[in-house]
Amino acid sequence: MSRFFVLTLIGLTQGAIYAAMALALVMIWRATKVINFAQGAMAMFTTYLALFAIDHGAPYWVAFAFALLSGFLLGAVIERVIVRPVESAPPLNVVILTLGLLLFLEALAPMAFGGQIKSFPPAFSIVGLHVGNSQIAFSPFDAFTLGAVLAVMVLLLLLFQKTNLGLRMRASAFNPEVSGLLGIRVGRMLTLGWALASLVGALAGVLIAPSLLLYPTFMDDVLVFGFTGAVIGGLDSAVGAVVGGLLMGFALSYVGGYFGSDLETVGALVILVAVLMVRPRGLFAVQRLRQV
């Protein structure tokens, strides 16, 4: 099988995870205009919680659901307790708070779960599938990763576009003041936005943990790559986040495969700079036809 094809398959799976992380960042950005630098650390923490459950005898799927649920709750609590009180402060204050939260969670994890590197079990085999006589770089777990990310994205799309709850959430993100005048409980909608975004982040955590191993900073690179993907996509666009995340997956896989994995992070930077030079507001920046 050609090298390029192998790298593309790896890039697709990794890209799906970066896309999930990018989507989480974009959802929070759209809801509260905050870049949540703690997104990766939150996902790290919920992945540890899943492993904790597994170590105490819980089946994989229970731990998986536990990670998503704890991500949902963690997002809601953080919005209520940390973000809400500084809502009216300058935006930079909240950003610094999320950086503080990142440090806090990365310090708390080794205290709570031990600092040593741990392995995290996958839901399915991570041995490549056989097609005919040859083995390809695509395992059942990779298929599950793609399917899970896709399912979450479709569900979110349906929620936002087809339900009244989603309509209320979008309205609250676009214009909290007018939404309040329409009888929408804007605070609840923003909390829910953070909760759902953290759920998506938690999903990225449990999906990538088997291939990265679990340690307190294991999501840092994923956050950087997801954030780069989100910026490439335009930060305001959910579709852009997904496309940007996938692009990052492909690009980093090619960079790592052809030039060595040491250069992956540099590759991310080069791609970011290149895209922003050509399209400063990202690939999918919302173009306003007319704004009065």
Place this chain on the structure above:
Amino acid sequence: MLEVIDLTVAYGPVVALHGVSLTVADGSMTAVLGANGAGKTTLVRTISGLTRPRGGSVRLDGRDITRLAPDEIARLGVAHVPQGQGVLAELTVDENLRLGGLWRRDPPDQRKALAEAYDLFPPLASRRHLAAFSLSGGERQMLSVGRALVARARVLLLDEPSLGLARLVLVQIMARIRALVTERGLTVLLIEQNAKSALSVADEGIVLHLGKVVARGRAHQLLSEEGLRHAYLGF
């Protein structure tokens, strides 16, 4: 009945409203007039809960709503159509209208109210699936008012509907609102800089000057008081 009692609002040391009182009876329209900076917008923002007063109270049918949050006040049937930027530009016309009635949790009646709003403002019907930012100023104003109707608002707070509108469009919109006041008992507080057109549709008028009420009376009386017109209303 909407009552504002001895309302005082300040932004830091700047007092924007100074002991303002007014009453709007059910099924009537009161115009609040005055120049820029008279405190008109502050008055509606305080009634709808967006601005907190320093003193005084707002009552709806005798109930004190002064300390309620904007969404709670909206769910009591008070619709505030803010100046200019009242529509959610990123959402479609249909989504904007539907948002007005979501809090009522009465889907059949919401659909009925939606159809009525489209009947009342036909230009909206032909653009229902377009993003609201593609609308003209007049269409946006129709959308804001239509949304208040989908909310089945009992009290409508209109902040400068004439802003940026062609006169003919404004006259059409105000005629529709006037009809709702007479036929359905809608209660309207109309904020206007354009005193002449406001007084020609309203029942009562109040003139604000630097945060104080300087004149009040029947709309047609205010229209004919020459001294008042020259001093505060500018026509």
